[in-house]
Amino acid sequence: MTANVVDRPVRPTPGSGTGFRAVVGRIRRDRWAVTAAVVIAVFVVVALAAPLIARISGQDPYGYNVGALNDFGAPRGSLGGMSAEHWFGVEPLTGRDLFAIVTYGARTSLGIGLAATVFSLVIGVLVGVTTGFFGGWYDRVLSRVVDVMFGFPSLVFMIALTAIVPTSFPKPVLVVLVIGFFGWPAVARVIRGQTLSLRERNYVVASTAMGAGRWHVIRTQLLPNLAATITVYATISIPSMIGAEAALSFLAVGVTPPTPSWGRSIGDAVGWVQTDPMYLVFPGAALFLVTLAFNVLGDALRDALDPRGGSR
């Protein structure tokens, strides 16, 4: 009796669908996305292998080299003191190796950016899914909280908070918590909207109607369908988190010196831009490259995960 049904098998069209392989395939066809992925991979490797790289170049980010400076504290030689020894030159006033500062800075930036993103995604997804799915007074209360968070002058608050918290509290953790805390409302709102539309789909209703509990529905029906949105949102939110960390460090309320940070280097370099422009260029370029790469990849992911797209 199965013959009448199987006579027209429907095969999946190659290149469509949102399976992992299909998405990777589409990403690989997008040259910009591949470039971005490579740039991100390079930065991640640099961040992970920073001590190794520092040993190869023979420099570390904490050692002073007053010998590399002239009497005014500016690096000796042209291009900020670039040489075979100091590949990116040295930092003015201290003479620390700029290459080492940039490589170790990648640890700070990427580490804090990723951690803050994970933190904000966990809270945002949790709040977004539960408010969208449960509804009722719980949704009303938390949605107002999200509204308040949006209206909050977050930068002022971040600066104030990092200034009043006792210095014994580890600064990187504090920065992660503060940035992540102001990141989740945006995630929650996007996820809540998606959940509201998923909630009405028949397969979600069917799951409820068969007697499944709420957490079962969230885990098996909602989250797999939200995965694409969450992935794209994560990729796009990492650069803004990195930017936020840089901004805090720029304003001298981020990670404490002497921990290398692109943001603080940029902040310091602004005062030296006339005499030593290369001091601004290297950390600035690193920050620019990594944020651009994450944004490009996020954009490509969004296109690749949309099964209707692809005709670009």
Next chain:
Amino acid sequence: MTDPILQVRGLRVAFGDAEPVVRDVSFDLTPGRVLALVGESGSGKSVSAMSVLGLLPPQARVTGSARFRGEELVGAPVEELRQVRGAGIGVVFQEPMNSFTPVLSIGTQIAEAVRAHPTTLDRAGVSARVDELLRSAGIADPARIRKAFPHELSGGQLQRAMIAMALAGDPVALIADEPTTALDVTVQAGILDLLRNLCRDRGLAVLLITHDMGVVADVADEVLVMRRGDPVEHGSVVDLFARPQAEYTRALLAAVPALEVRPASASDGASAETRAERPDSRPTSRATSSSASVADDAGRASRPVVARLRDVGVRYSRRGDPTVSGIDLELHAGETLGLVGESGSGKTTIGRALAGLVPVVEGTVDVDGQDLRTARGRRLRDIRKRVGIVFQDPASSLNPRQSIGWSIAEPLLVHEPSADRPARVRELLEAVQLDPSWAERFPHQLSGGQRQRVAVARALALRPALLIADEPTSALDVTVQAAVLDLLRDLQDEFGFGCLLVSHDLAVVRQLADRVAVLHHGRIVEHGTTQAVLDDPQEDYTRMLLAAAPVADPARQAERRRAWREWEGVVA
């Protein structure tokens, strides 16, 4: 007979390098006649029609010839096509709700269509023309409709306004792509009447695209049957229904569920054939075998009650009237209760009330002996275990990110974690006549009918006492529909569940249901055995509903149309 105005010869359409989706289609459109293009989904009927006007996506390759008043349209430059669109050939689409811009009034949008082609009319002239167009589309108060926005009008009114818009350029031909598929039967009858009159009175040539053999029998003069891009049969409507030549046409006609009891003497070879193929099954229409149904009735009353509704009311919003109220229904095991009515009559709401998905504000709902209304948490979940649901839209009833095996096993995962899930999934897939090895597949690899079978398998996974089938076949092709209905009947014999069948299609209800309840504005207007309600309706509303549904027989349909006009007058 007048000369054809549009001659299509050897039309082929292919998308990209793929196999052509339309092969060698030829037809003529003649003023004053309706040509129906019939076929199931994917047969290429819409693509054929739209290719004539160059309305296909750019990657479509169209070859062959389409001559409109002697001018070749295939491959014609856009400017030339623009002259034909609207002014030569008007188009009416399926979804009237999506065919208008929601932010502009109907009058503004029709006026735009009037001005789309060179006109000498001034402001007042255009407005008068809009009124005239609306009136010719059968709208009695054009002044009100003209000022209204799309969301303020009903589907029927919007489709009439859409037809008025299509007439704005004084076309000589009209392409209507499933113009009534999204509408209720009572509204559909009016729109088909309008199309027929426009065709006769204005001498319009109409190309009607439809999947509904009843609609064909109602309005068409000529029919072209298509299947997977190939023309199968072409002929006059009388010949085609009386003496279908192609096997596919016969199969298509046989699959149409019968609304009326056919006299035993009627020579219905096709239907007799299907019956002969399935000697083990019950007669196609339960209600036709009256002696059996009487015997069944006695047996049924002694069976346990699986669902009982007492004076039930459901209300979605805090203000306004309840969506349904005063509902009294009883459903026994092994019995099918058909719930029929127009859209908005509350049939789906009652189905959802039985699954505890909507707020019941009055009365009592008992499912399998348990009070559903007061149940919360654990107890509600246990009641839900006894209920299976099949939804209307097969596209959204399965989670696209989970394999169908997982979806079928989900109820087991929730309620019987220790069950041997792969074995049960295999059994269930076999029960719904799908290949058990398909458990690994994902919903997008299945056709609509196959997905609906999976949805049925999932609903039956826990061997429920009650199955709620909410328009289980209305999104499916007619041949697939017949197979799914047969399947539901066989499964009911095997599993013995009580079935609440929600449907707008009286013919489907006749085929499957033992008893029928007719809903109108949230209340039951008539309730009884299928035979009593559908063959000898007591209420005017039921009679009108029955009369409005077209049957796949041109001669009978002409009689029914006359009867419908009378009943429409009575109810209105």
